[in-house]
Amino acid sequence: MEDRRTEGGGAARPEAGAVALGDRVARFVRDRVFPRESVLDGGGPAAAEALAALRTEARAEGLWALPLPAELGGGGLSFAAYAALAEAEGASDHGPAALGSAPLLDVTMLARYGLPAVREAYLQRLVAGELRSCYAMTEPGVPGTDPRRTATRAERLADGSWRVTGRKWFTSGAADADLVTVLARTSGAEGDRGGLSLLLVPTRSAGFRVVRALPVLGAAGQYETALDGVRVPADHLVGGEGDALAVAGERLALGRTLRCLRWLGQAQRAFDLMCERAATHSGSRGPLADQQLVQGHVFDALLALRTTRPLVREAVALIDAGRDARTEVGLAKVATARMLQQVADCAIQVHGAAGLGPDTPLPALFRTGRAARILDGPDELHITSVARRVLRGYGVGASATAVSVR
Secondary structure, X not given: OOOHHHOOXXXXXXXXXXXXXXXXXXXXXHHHHHHHHHHHHHOHHHHHHHHHHXXXXXXXXXXXXXXXXXXXXXXXXXXXXXXXXXXXXXXXXXXXXXXXXXXXXXXXHHHHHOXXXXXXXXXXXXXXXXXXXXXXXXXXXXXXXXXXXXXXXXXXXXXXXXXXXXXXXXXXXXXXXXXXXXXXXXXXXXXOOOOEEEEEEEOOOOOEEEEEEXXXXXXXXXXXXXXXXXXXXXXXXXXXXXXXXXXXXXXXXXXXXXXXXXXXHHHXXXXXXXHHHHHHOEEOOEXXXXXXXXXXXXXXXXXXXXXXXHHHHHHHHHHHOOOOOHHHHHHHHHHHHHHHHHHHHHHHHHHHHXXXXXXXXXXXXXXXXXXXXXXXXXXXXXXXXXXHHXXXXXXXXXXXXXXXXX
């Protein structure tokens, strides 16, 4: 199996403790999570029981909530330190939930922008895994790339609370969530950049309902929801009124980079399966590993993996340092989504018909790669945003030397 710890185009290598912790996370996901994936994918009581058992095991092994704040019951790892583990954890879609890091985005957002009552009521319970949270931004009929066209409205009532009305879709995990952060217009007209706010909505509130499941290429987990005059307490405003785009921008940069790390882990899994298949199976012309076309698939997949990892690590370093990472995140997101689809496709090809059926995770990995090119912003959004940002540095009066393409 390829030793991923030595890759990275010159990036700093993890300290010995981080490497040991990464090995423990990888072993837990491989030995505990992988065997339960079919049950976890099925949903229902059996899935809930399996997830609860995994969480108990993760706590017992000291692997629970590693990137979440120590003062709230997490492991206290910095983002950079956690990034060294996130690939191994993300090799399974269920890894982050099993190991308690799934609420990282919501915990980070609420710790920074939640009011004291919200932080006290929810943060520790989110870290403990007692509550689940999700994030609702996109809407039916509204381009997800333009949040200014959000149709969901929040009206402030006489007592200071809010009444929220609208519909959201492609909200991950909404059916099992206790809390949902909703993007809504609190002032202004459609298309205005200002006037958008984030509200934390308890899903048990009257008027909140899950409309339907939205399978993504056949896979469950996404939902359409409706908010029919949902009352939200005044202190459940996240950030200032009208500050949604700034708060969401921070969240999206971190979230997209996290996804990239986890997609790298899934691509590595597909690569390992491909190499194991090639090394242990034969065709009519002898061992698969001796066939030049198979060797070509191995080379192309390895090249894609090794040229993508440095882009993701650069985005991680900039975010961890608190610097502008928009260009690097855009590059990493497009490259990693394409890479996952390519590596999974190579692995399926080497497996032949076996790669299309239920006996390997390859169909799911390929599906994730294809969906990745649309979710978290389609490729086209990132391509045009990055290109425009770079080209501005070459315009009239600009100095080309000031533009960093790294």
